[in-house]
Amino acid sequence: MSELTVRAMTEAEFDRWQVGVVRAFADEQVAANNWAAETALELARQGNEALLPAGFTTAGMLFLKGELRDGTPVGVLWIGLTHPRGAPDCAFLYDIEIEPAHRGAGYGRALLAAGEDVVRRHGVAAIELNVFGDNARAVGLYARSGYRVVTQQMRKSLAGAQR
Template structure:
């Protein structure tokens, strides 16, 4: 596979709206496996309000579009402060969301977006990028492993 390259840029307000709608719908879909849908929706919307109180202009957060060499939008990402570290002293950042648009999946753009996000946070003095991934998202897990990510903690669940 040819190594893809992307350029990251700040989302426009319309792109932010579409990305938020997509992220929230996906999060509700996942959480609805273990919570009633209404509770899942409230939890997801509360999370957006908590982490992005100023939306697109929330300080410390990067809400990014990824464009390929032809200038096509191939995906997006949200990178911000690591919620597991005290603000101001954090040496790591957090990948809250990454999305490769359907026509560009399985072409190397996920790795390209990760590499560009890593370069961005490194330029800010961060030394690590953390993230969460849903346990049954095999494609995402494979992407992260291919790109050198390791399990830092694990939470398991069994329905009884």
């Protein structure tokens, strides 16, 4: 996708994006039955604040925006250059979002590859991410982009289940 360019987000773009990413994370946690709907937004805010104590200027965090050459926004990436669980020489992809109008056109893969290039330029040898198992589109994107499963969590609901 030679028409895709990637640049650092501005602080104003970050402020708008952060509101949405917190809400989306809360919604994902509720959908996965990890958090109650009543507390999800606050838990997501707290988690975001823990990861980004200095907000936009938090050291080691990259906030990238993908655009078409004409400036049309395509998507965003949030990457930490250090792994949240301490994996050595491994960055962590916290978020990738593609604008709905641009999904399915290869921009996700192009934006992911551009983010990987930025991580390489920072001298980090690997990148890891988490994905919800029922997010088939994302799982497919990562598999086609060369990611492999390194850990896997599974859950069974026991509510109403009988032996």
